[in-house]
Amino acid sequence: xxxxxxxxxxxxxxxxxxxxxxxxxxxxxxxxxxxxxxxxxxxxxxxxxxxxxxxxxxxxxxxxxxxxxxxxxxxxxxxxxxxxxxxxxxxxxxxxxxxxxxxxxxxxxxxxxxxxxxxxxxxxxxxxxxxxxxxxxxxxxxxxxxxxxxxxxxxxxxxxxxxxxxxxxxxxxxxxxxxxxxxxxxxxxxxxxxxxxxxxxxxxxxxxxxxxxxxxxxxxxxxxxxxxxxxxxxxxxxxxxxxxxxxxxxxxxxxxxxxxxxxxxxxxxxxxxxxxxxxxxxxxxxxxxxxxxxxxxxxxxxxxxxxxxxxxxxxxxxxxxxxxxxxxxxxxxxxxxxxxxxxxxxxxxxxxxxxxxxxxxxxxxxxxxxxxxxxxxxxxxxxxxxxxxxxxxxxxxxxxxxxxxxxxxxxxxxxxxxxxxxxxxxxxxxxxxxxxxxxxxxxxxxxxxxxxxxxxxxxxxxxxxxxxxxxxxxxxxxxxxxxxxxxxxxxxxxxxxxxxxxxxxxxxxxxxxxxxxxxxxxxxxxxxxxxxxxxxxxxxxxxxxxxxxxxxxxxxxxxxxxxxxxxxxxxxxxxxxxxxxxxxxxxxxxxxxxxxxxxxxxxxxxxxxxxxxxxxxxxxxxxxxxxxxxxxxxxxxxxxxxxxxxxxxxxxxxxxxxxxxxxxxxxxx
Amino acid sequence: xxxxxxxxxxxxxxxxxxxxxxxxxxxxxxxxxxxxxxxxxxxxxxxxxxxxxxxxxxxxxxxxxxxxxxxxxxxxxxxxxxxxxxxxxxxxxxxxxxxxxxxxxxxxxxxxxxxxxxxxxxxxxxxxxxxxxxxxxxxxxxxxxxxxxxxxxxxxxxxxxxxxxxxxxxxxxxxxxxxxxxxxxxxxxxxxxxxxxxxxxxxxxxxxxxxxxxxxxxxxxxxxxxxxxxxxxxxxxxxxxxxxxxxxxxxxx
Numbered sequence: 024x025x026x027x028x029x030x031x032x033x034x035x036x037x038x039x040x041x042x043x044x045x046x047x048x049x050x051x052x053x054x055x056x057x058x059x060x061x062x063x064x065x066x067x068x069x070x071x072x073x074x075x076x077x078x079x080x081x082x083x084x085x086x087x088x089x090x091x092x093x094x095x096x097x098x099x100x101x102x103x104x105x106x107x108x109x110x111x112x113x114x115x116x117x118x119x120x121x122x123x124x125x126x127x128x129x130x131x132x133x134x135x136x137x138x139x140x141x142x143x144x145x146x147x148x149x150x151x152x153x154x155x156x157x158x159x160x161x162x163x164x165x166x167x168x169x170x171x172x173x174x175x176x177x178x179x180x181x182x183x184x185x186x187x188x189x190x191x192x193x194x195x196x197x198x199x200x201x202x203x204x205x206x207x208x209x210x211x212x213x214x215x216x217x218x219x220x221x222x223x224x225x226x227x228x229x230x231x232x233x234x235x236x237x238x239x240x241x242x243x244x245x246x247x248x249x250x251x252x253x254x255x256x257x258x259x260x261x262x263x264x265x266x267x268x269x270x271x272x273x274x275x276x277x278x279x280x281x282x283x284x285x286x287x288x289x290x291x292x293x294x295x296x297x298x299x300x301x302x303x304x305x306x307x308x309x310x311x312x313x314x315x316x317x318x319x320x321x322x323x324x325x326x327x328x329x330x331x332x333x334x335x336x337x338x339x340x341x342x343x344x345x346x347x348x349x350x351x352x353x354x355x356x357x358x359x360x361x362x363x364x365x366x367x368x369x370x371x372x373x374x375x376x377x378x379x380x381x382x383x384x385x386x387x388x389x390x391x392x393x394x395x396x397x398x399x400x401x402x403x404x405x406x407x408x409x410x411x412x413x414x415x416x417x418x419x420x421x422x423x424x425x426x427x428x429x430x431x432x433x434x435x436x437x438x439x440x441x442x443x444x445x446x447x448x449x450x451x452x453x454x455x456x457x458x459x460x461x462x463x464x465x466x467x468x469x470x471x472x473x474x475x476x477x478x479x480x481x482x483x484x485x486x487x488x489x490x491x492x493x494x495x496x497x498x499x500x501x502x503x504x505x506x507x508x509x510x511x512x513x514x515x516x517x518x519x520x521x522x523x524x525x526x527x528x529x530x531x532x533x534x535x536x537x538x539x540x541x542x543x544x545x546x547x548x549x550x551x552x553x554x555x556x557x558x559x560x561x562x563x564x565x566x567x568x569x570x571x572x573x574x575x576x577x578x579x580x581x582x583x584x585x586x587x588x589x590x591x592x593x594x595x596x597x598x599x600x601x602x603x604x605x606x607x608x609x610x611x612x613x614x615x616x617x618x619x620x621x622x623x624x625x626x627x628x629x630x631x632x633x634x635x636x637x638x639x640x641x642x643x644x645x646x647x648x649x650x651x652x653x654x655x656x657x658x659x660x661x662x663x664x665x666x667x668x669x670x671x672x673x674x675x676x677x678x679x680x681x682x683x684x685x686x687x688x689x690x691x692x
Numbered sequence: 693x694x695x696x697x698x699x700x701x702x703x704x705x706x707x708x709x710x711x712x713x714x715x716x717x718x719x720x721x722x723x724x725x726x727x728x729x730x731x732x733x734x735x736x737x738x739x740x741x742x743x744x745x746x747x748x749x750x751x752x753x754x755x756x757x758x759x760x761x762x763x764x765x766x767x768x769x770x771x772x773x774x775x776x777x778x779x780x781x782x783x784x785x786x787x788x789x790x791x792x793x794x795x796x797x798x799x800x801x802x803x804x805x806x807x808x809x810x811x812x813x814x815x816x817x818x819x820x821x822x823x824x825x826x827x828x829x830x831x832x833x834x835x836x837x838x839x840x841x842x843x844x845x846x847x848x849x850x851x852x853x854x855x856x857x858x859x860x861x862x863x864x865x866x867x868x869x870x871x872x873x874x875x876x877x878x879x880x881x882x883x884x885x886x887x888x889x890x891x892x893x894x895x896x897x898x899x900x901x902x903x904x905x906x907x908x909x910x911x912x913x914x915x916x917x918x919x920x921x922x923x924x925x926x927x928x929x930x931x932x933x934x935x936x937x938x939x940x941x942x943x944x945x
Contacts, residue, residue: 288811298793602789606803607778
């Protein structure tokens with residue numbers, strides 16, 4: 024047979040199945056496009072002024088790999104679906120006298136044709152959109168955009184190579200399926216009828232139990248740092264449970280409904296419930312996948328949005344003052360330094376406001392009932408229940424920070440437990456003093472910058488009459504890093520009246536002055552709110568951007584699965600609805616039955632995704648604390664709106680795809 | 693009482709490409725009295741199925757009047773057409789048209805459930821019918837588990853359960869073996885004896901020979917009709933085949 028023959032059959036094959044192939048090629052093109060854009064952005068040269076872009080540089084290649092990996096898995100899954108739909112066609116070719124070799128050649132041409140179009144199209148769109156993405160990125164960094172257009176050939180080549188490789192894998196798989204195809208499939212009776220699915224109660228109950236366990240684990244996680252493995256297990260369990268519940272649980276549930284005669288034999292329930300049993304058996308796995316993909320999209324979107332939109336507040340929470348100097352004061356003469364600083368900075372007098380300074384001892388201890396040990400070497404494998412971050416303030420500084428007056432006897436202290444509670448009257452510091460807890464504080468209002476780690480692990484803020492007395496027993500002791508075991512920090516902070524750009528300039532200048540003024544080799548930290556803000560904004564913008572792209576990929580995948588589900592359902596239900604119409608079901612009743620089924624089938628995954636997200640919230644909010652987002656109600660709000668936004672998008676897609684389903688079903692009459 | 697009355701029925705289709713007109717029914721006149729068992733015969737493409745679809749309000753006539761069970765179908769709205777089918781007509785098809793997702797019992801209940809009949813009443817109605825058709829043992833089975841003849845009995849039960857005025861059967865024996873065909877036709881005969889009007893489309897002479905009257909359709913017109921009179925099935929069979937032979941011969945001449 025001539026070469027042109029196969030090409031012709033291949034193109035006709037694609038054209039005749041365009042309802043299936045067009046979305047498939049579009050999504051492949053979309054993946055190619057996004058991959059190209061990501062590659063393009065990670066290879067780009069960025070101006071030095073873009074603070075925080077390094078995050079994008081370092082994470083983008085990883086995100087690229089994720090997208091490529093996901094493309095492979097997803098296209099592999101979808102192509103199975105496409106080929107299954109065409110098994111009859113292959114059977115016919117076989118009967119008409121083609122051998123497996125001929126069929127493989129057809130498959131080769133089809134794959135070549137669809138692959139070429141989608142890769143070329145994807146790269147073409149990628150080139151067009153890459154500039155757009157670049158401009159968007161610059162916009163997010165508030166940087167001027169350059170209008171020069173360029174096409175990096177490395178990105179083009181590597182994108183083409185990766186997706187060509189994926190196409191090759193798909194081709195090999197297609198050939199394997201074709202080799203196994205059996206021409207008898209054509210004769211094996213058009214509709215033999217399917218066995219009614221049996222409810223697998225064991226799996227259904229297992230699903231419920233596993234889900235409950237996973238939720239319990241996720242909710243009870245206290246410390247995200249030490250419980251990361253626990254959370255990972257919880258995620259795995261949730262995935263397993265979702266599959267079990269969608270595959271077995273749904274069938275069992277429908278069977279329960281069928282047992283209730285009054286409910287089942289009702290105009291509105293009769294048709295939907297009975298076909299739902301079959302539908303869930305066939306689609307349980309697909310719907311579970313939609314559910315899990317949706318959950319991933321939701322959690323990613325909500326976390327990233329939290330970070331991105333809350334940047335300013337996050338940074339302000341961490342750095343309450345515009346400028347902050349932190350020193351370990353143990354071996355320094357602070358009054359002298361402070362005097363020098365104040366003299367030096369008097370040059371900026373007209374710009375400096377709200378000047379303040381205070382001491383605090385900060386360390387980590389192990390609590391056992393009312394005994395607090397400050398070990399020279401911390402054992403981080405200990406349960407989080409026993410580890411406490413300790414911050415000690417003097418009454419004097421406490422008043423300065425909070426504005427509250429206290430008077431304490433030498434052996435008395437105030438204790439503020441954060442993220443934990445303290446039910447005892449006394450606090451014994453091993454090797455140190457013993458304090459009577461005069462009051463357990465319920466609140467601690469101050470501008471005192473809370474270190475993010477303090478917010479994550481449970482902590483005690485102690486207010487003692489005299490800081491030196493507290494520290495004395497640990498004098499000269501050192502931690503493994505060579506710092507004092509109980510370092511006393513001196514913080515000197517003030518606000519500035521000038522704008523952020525000016526602040527960044529001043530910060531560099533002041534830093535030099537401080538370096539000269541301090542004794543040599545003193546380690547200190549000098550932070551400028553404006554600088555931190557720009558860095559964080561850059562970093563969060565980078566994350567937001569990458570997250571957005573990856574989410575887009577996941578979302579498109581979800582859409583495509585929904586589309587294919589609807590289409591294949593449509594073909595399967597076509598005959599049933601034709602019968603029902605003959606028996607005397609009104610078109611409106613048919614539409615209503617379809618709608619009920621559709622709604623139940625497609626809203627279920629979003630519903631579960633929402634519930635999953637709700638239970639993951641406890642953990643994600645704690646992870647976000649590590650990134651500096653402390654405001655839980657803000658997180659809840661962002662999460663809620665992410666869910667609403669997602670639900671709206673999902674509904675739109677559902678509507679559109681339902682439309683194509685109707686078209687197929689009503690084509691029958 | 694006249695159950696079906698068709699006068700001057702015409703149906704033309706426009707083909708999808710090129711607007712070519714095809715005349716499926718030219719000029720059909722026909723009437724069926726209550727309690728009759730009428731068979732309509734004709735070759736493939738003669739317009740039998742089109743006629744049946746129009747009688748079932750599944751399709752509309754191009755011109756002419758169609759009155760079924762006192763209802764003028766040319767003016768009926770789609771919304772009421774479904775209700776009309778559900779309440780007054782029963783269907784038996786060649787390929788049974790049972791839903792695979794239901795048990796046989798639920799398949800039979802389907803039209804009643806659509807009418808909002810309670811489960812208790814449905815069971816009461818099904819019981820005598822199931823006994824008459826001999827399917828009581830099969831009710832909990834699914835369509836894929838039973839034979840063609842059993843499926844068709846179940847389809848008949850579904851047609852009967854609404855107490856329809858008219859049963860429309862489209863090649864009911866087409867997918868059955870001879871034994872199952874015989875027993876189904878015998879069943880039709882029994883139902884007809886109880887006063888049920890049946891209109892059956894077929895091209896099997898054997899099936900037609902069970903009817904009380906036979907109409908022959910060719911090229912969209914009622915070409916010929918034969919009454920059974922007092923003939924036995926065998927005699928009527930002979931009559932029909934003779935006529936067919938004659939008609940075929942006449943065509944050649």
